[in-house]
Amino acid sequence: MSDNLAHILSNIGRPNILLVGDFMLDKYIWGEVKRISQEAPIPVLNVTSEEARPGGAGSVANNLAHLGANVCCYGVVGNDNEGRLLLDTLNNLGVETDGIVQDSHRPTTVKVRMMGHLQSAGKGVQQLLRIDYEKTDDIEEKKQEEIINKIENKIQHVDIILISDMNKGVLSRRILETVIRSGKDHNIPVIVDPRLSNDYSIYKGATAITPNRFETKLSTGIKITDVNSMKSASRKLLEEFSFEYVILTADKDGMFLYSRDGECRVIRTVPKEVCDVSGAGDMVLSVLGFVVGSGNSFEDAAMIANVAAGVEVGKIGAVPVSKSEILSELMGGLNPLYTKIKVLDELEEILDRHRKNNEKIVFTNGCFDILHIGHIEYLKFSRRQGDVLVVGLNTDRSVREQKGDKRPFVSEYERARLISALEDVGYVILFDESTPEELIRRIKPDILVKGEDWKEKGVVGREFVESYGGKVILAPFIKDVSTTDIVSRILERSVKPG
Numbered sequence: 001m002s003d004n005l006a007h008i009l010s011n012i013g014r015p016n017i018l019l020v021g022d023f024m025l026d027k028y029i030w031g032e033v034k035r036i037s038q039e040a041p042i043p044v045l046n047v048t049s050e051e052a053r054p055g056g057a058g059s060v061a062n063n064l065a066h067l068g069a070n071v072c073c074y075g076v077v078g079n080d081n082e083g084r085l086l087l088d089t090l091n092n093l094g095v096e097t098d099g100i101v102q103d104s105h106r107p108t109t110v111k112v113r114m115m116g117h118l119q120s121a122g123k124g125v126q127q128l129l130r131i132d133y134e135k136t137d138d139i140e141e142k143k144q145e146e147i148i149n150k151i152e153n154k155i156q157h158v159d160i161i162l163i164s165d166m167n168k169g170v171l172s173r174r175i176l177e178t179v180i181r182s183g184k185d186h187n188i189p190v191i192v193d194p195r196l197s198n199d200y201s202i203y204k205g206a207t208a209i210t211p212n213r214f215e216t217k218l219s220t221g222i223k224i225t226d227v228n229s230m231k232s233a234s235r236k237l238l239e240e241f242s243f244e245y246v247i248l249t250a251d252k253d254g255m256f257l258y259s260r261d262g263e264c265r266v267i268r269t270v271p272k273e274v275c276d277v278s279g280a281g282d283m284v285l286s287v288l289g290f291v292v293g294s295g296n297s298f299e300d301a302a303m304i305a306n307v308a309a310g311v312e313v314g315k316i317g318a319v320p321v322s323k324s325e326i327l328s329e330l331m332g333g334l335n336p337l338y339t340k341i342k343v344l345d346e347l348e349e350i351l352d353r354h355r356k357n358n359e360k361i362v363f364t365n366g367c368f369d370i371l372h373i374g375h376i377e378y379l380k381f382s383r384r385q386g387d388v389l390v391v392g393l394n395t396d397r398s399v400r401e402q403k404g405d406k407r408p409f410v411s412e413y414e415r416a417r418l419i420s421a422l423e424d425v426g427y428v429i430l431f432d433e434s435t436p437e438e439l440i441r442r443i444k445p446d447i448l449v450k451g452e453d454w455k456e457k458g459v460v461g462r463e464f465v466e467s468y469g470g471k472v473i474l475a476p477f478i479k480d481v482s483t484t485d486i487v488s489r490i491l492e493r494s495v496k497p498g
Helices: 002-010 057-067 081-092 141-157 173-185 213-220 227-241 280-293 298-312 323-330 344-356 373-384 396-403 412-420 437-443 462-467 483-494
Strands: 016-021 023-036 043-056 070-078 096-103 109-117 125-133 160-164 190-193 245-249 255-259 264-267 361-366 388-394 427-431 447-451 471-475
Touching (some): 016 057, 016 280, 043 057, 057 160, 160 280, 173 190, 245 280, 298 323, 427 437
Parallel strands (some): 016 070, 361 447, 447 471
Antiparallel strands (some): 255 264
16 A cells, blocks of 8 residues: 555646635744743843744745646735745745735734753754734725635636635635635536534635544534544534545544545544644645646545654644655665655655765666666666765566566565665656656766667666767676576576476
8 A cells, every 4th residue: 555655646747736725824933941030930031033934825835836836826925024925935845825925914824833952851843932923804895805806817727626624714704705606617626625624614615624523523522532522523524514634633633534425534644743733724725726726636645644644743844845855764664774765756855965976966767676696786886986885776567568578576665765775776666657768857867877788778867968968878798697597597486396
């Protein structure tokens, strides 16, 4: 199952996501606590640094941008310095903010967190205090109309709609009803991360809703203690408000997925050291939208979201989680070897950093089905041609396309793990195409290596690499060593005489 989820994540596209909700600015004031104030029994924070991050729906947008989605945002900020900082931050992430309107009559919602290093108490970072600047009454009718018009002009161009409701006044009943109805009219899924409320009628007709344990109790009157209570509460929400899915997040107990056809699934969480639970709900909404918006099932999306939330709570504050972090976790935990296995967007950024350090990027590719001495020597040779070796690995589907339905013998993620365990390999990336041409064009290696047996057949990517001054090098071929030979010998020795 994990390999299937890893395959989905590795080959996922760039969905167009419409995000509407309460956009905020999160400010973090970091410092050290070494003494208690003489004025009152409170810690004295000696400030060392300050940081601003997108919060609320902005946190969801931040997550989605780092995952690789195309995001268009709709909401309200104040006509103030904090609002301008938030918009600039989102724009720098590549997020579309034309749908966020400025309102001179209300401030940008800001949450200020005082974060102290309590070394004298033998503790790490701890949140000492939170200060909120906000106005939570419904935004004026004129602003609602402006947001609705912007959404209706965009909605036919998106794959999924996400609603991030923090009850800060943007998501009025009118806006919610309009967005949910428009989603249904255009056959676009709508996923809601709800406010803390006992009235979910404002979300009626949405495709899915993601309440946490406490929100579920408040909205249904059912205390969430076990699987039966999860099932009862989810069924009640689904039947009363015409949802297709209820995805109940239950912190240490993982997630519970309940669908209209009566199917339910408990998705257990992997025990983790929890540093900070803030941002976990935003991460769940983000990954659900990213995966479902790319055409995958809610069940697969919920399982990937559960893994991502587990990674998120190990970070301080609402911090984006990369696809590679999720991928590594799916493949057996954040083992340093497995973190070599990358997705393309992140790999491009990593290689840019290597280039800034004047390091030469080497690329080679192959199926590497049943790893043998020929492969080891080939990869050692490749690594010696530069500083960083990137290995493109054919997915199972592309191996079958080349070598027939009986191949590969070893699955793509087992092969990826094996290759990543080799010291000479810097990074591994899976590709699903029949040739690595497109991958080579994205990576732009300084050196392209292929076996000398490709001399007559022609090296894929040669023309492109040489066009910008790169080199193509043919590796010596080790005779009588191949996966086919190994399999043939195994079969010969397994045949019983007579």
